[in-house]
Amino acid sequence: MRELVFALEYEPGCNRVADTLANHPDASVRSLSLHATDDRLWRVDHATGTPDALAAIEDAFLNSDYYADCLATEDCNATQTTQVLDHTTETLVLYSYWERTPLCASIPHIARDHLGDGLLFDTRHESRHYTWRIIHSGEGNVSEFFDELETTVGDCAQMEMLRTAVASPSTNDTSNSNTGLAPEQQAAVQAAVEHGYYESPREIDVGELAEHLTIPRSTLTYRLRRAEEHLAKQYITREQLPDDPSPPL
Incomplete structure (x- = not known):
């Protein structure tokens, strides 16, 4: 198994969750679970921050014009559902379900097209920086994946490759195991x-x-x-x- 770790840095106005987190720099959102089929995506996310930050994050997830993980630059008429599973003064847990249309694109679906099935995804979103870790078999075409991703993202975000290597034993955290750093x-x-x-x-x-x-x-x-x-x-x-x-x- 191999891993890819890369980050997107969203420009203002391109992703409402990124804009919200940029206004609350001490808040973050990380994925607890993320799965995708050819035409669906569902995930559970865990947000931490101040009560004001969590309220703003919840509003961004629940009331965005279209699904936050969709890379389309306008409403793609997809069907989406987001539910709050838990909300305390310090944490927020959200479940999202998304049925795509032909206009939709997302990182997991582009990855499936070029890296194959059986992928594992791990994400962390801080400010405008959205870090992805993908565990894959190593049999796909990584260059084609990044080429399509860069084209699809366009001017909305800058993409940065952080690591491509043999997967480390733990897939539960994007942080470095010794320092705790992302x-x-x-x-x-x-x-x-x-x-x-x-x-x-x-x-x-x-x-x-x-x-x-x-x-x-x-x-x-x-x-x-x-x-x-x-x-x-x-x-x-x-x-x-x-x-x-x-x-x-």
Whole structure:
């Protein structure tokens, strides 16, 4: 089995969920389950954030003009249903069901066309950054998949390849198993270290590093900020853990 990890960065006005998350940068949506057939897609998503953020995310899912995962640039007359499975002050769980029309397109359906059946999908949506992880047999045509995806997305989003490799054992989380960072955050920090961004004085500024990585400066700044926040909290948590108690005599 092999995996593909890539991200879309949506332009303003192209995806209502992305616009909503951009207005609530501490909120995120990750998939708990995602399945697709030739003409259907259904998924369960888990959102976290403040009460205001969750209310806005719920509204975006329930009241968008058309299904958020559809890559069409206008209403494609598809049949969709979204239901709230759970809503607390800190979490929101949503179930979505979508029956496509000939005008519709989505990442899972494009993947099925080029990578075959038996695919596993894992997603994480933060701000305008929508990260996908696809586990596949390795027998399909990855280049054709990305060519069609890039054509279908058009000017609505920038696409960035993050990793293509033999699948790691865990398929439940897009985060790196050692650091807890999402792949795009891990890549940003690694590039920053390798190019001297964290040296004193710095050997490269964030604009130059973003240009080297061929991603927008704002995207890189966002990824580094989230990664640094996560690593700092992880460090403090480890420091506060009590020492192992001595065994009784």
